[in-house]
Amino acid sequence: MTGDRAGLSFREDYFDDPGGWAAVKALLLTVFDIDVSPLDRMGGRDRTLMSSAWFDGGGRCVANLSAFAMPLVIDGRPVHAAGLQSGAVLPEYRGRGLFRDLVRRILQRCDERGFEAIVLYTDKPGLYARHGFVTVPEHRFVGPAPAPVDAAPTCRTLDMADERDLSLLRGLLEERAPVSQRFSVSRNTQTFLLNTALVEDVTLSLLPAFPAVVAWRHERESGVFTLLDVVGTRIPTLAAILQALGLQPRSVEIMFPPDLMEWEGESIAEGQELCFMLRGRPGLAPAGPVRLSPMAEF
Template identity: 50%
Template sequence: MSRADATGLTFRQNHFDDPSDWAALVSLLHDTFGIDIDPLRELGGPDPTSMPFGWFTADGVLAANLTAFAMPLVVNGRRINAAAFQSGAVRPPWRGRGLYRDVTTKALAWCEAQGFEAIILYTDKPALYEPYGFRSLALHRYEGEAPDAVAGMPAQRLSPRDATDLATLRDLLSRRTPVSETFAVAANAAMFLINTEFNPDARVSYLPDHMAAVAWTMPAAEHFCLLDVVAPEIPSLAAILGSLGISPAIAETRFRPDKLGWSGEAMPLEGDTRLMLRGLDGVLLDHPAMLSPMADF
């Protein structure tokens, strides 16, 4: 394998402590994907386990980057010490030089040294990662007739940009139980919080009866979609609907609803984005499932 052509560039690892380097990453992702991750600074900052690998120009432009971070998972009822890759990008003038292969190799070596059992990532270019041992997972949402709502204390709307609401959310995120035993995030606050920015249709509500925060949307007047539940103990779907004060005809969950006291029909998730897994060789999900969209990265 040929070495990367890094002429005129300097490699830096673990560079998030430098505000100018964070700004360089924000710029790279905005210019490449049209997304703005800078609000994460006001929501508690990037995940503290993040380990970025980047090639910089002499004037501080980030030419290529890939970031690894811890993403503990539950898979088939077992907690997995997993990592995730995000923020992978190369600016056009430096493409074709092997820089992305270089940062990927460095990130994989770091994950191996840290003892991670598995690595996950989202991509619309799965062929890019298959040579490194990643495989695509089939993802499924669940949909069916909504249960009758069970009355409870009215839910309260939460805004992560409000300091009090943010503190409530961060406390719940620190004590959350996985939303499913088949496939779910066991811990990761940063991704949930930044996804409240990326998905403007998502509402976040606090259920006082259950000390739970739920992220949800209404794709149509009679269609309720539950994106995630953050709580020490997962309330039933009937209780969630009751606290929200809604009685939809159709309910949908973007995770396997094995803790909700409700079961819908598993349906393949549409779209070009794939979730890929490296490690856990031979392990298949014991039921159709997907990670909550609030864990997207």
């Protein structure tokens, strides 16, 4: 044990230990001011999670990095992929090589499990470029709304404090169809559920006819309708979504590739603080403008 790691212990896959889970939640709250405790009432952590961390003698998690199964669709092909998340180091433990060690360990574990691709969000892309990650620019898609349909709304708003609505949404997430064949997740239950608590000003509406749940916003003053995600065994078109919601917006922005929406919009590059990066074999990165839904961000 080097001097930089004196008094620390390395642990893996400790989330079934209540003390370990509490320590990671405390680390994320301290470093990022992100509270992941809503997961506790939404079914708990993702059961595919692999975690590596350094703990101090008092049981504090001082450095952590996790990976989880995140199956993707890229240009119409299912891809066995993983996401990296919860990478954090307490300020007083930075500069000791702890995080570099965790990146090496987690990437090795992902490779041993045969993941074709690994994705992440970061504000330090240089840290990951040395490990073979490349930046995938993200875009949103903007254009006029489709012609309105003269029909009564057929939706209802979900309440995530209602166990019945939570169960309904969880069931749809487990059976969801990809929202895009160009680039999307094909399963992200726990990430989506957590984002219902973290993403600001999102409304969740059930469209019973499909059935599908739509995550959306509508700025009434500007008349802009924003579609963040659609969860269902089949994906309704944009016109069907607007009809079910009873909305006639001036314009639309869609936060994922709209190839299944029967609608086309101009792709606009996002100016984001976080870079989306992908590590995989040459040619695996998606062609053309893409982005993950905000409800799939992690």
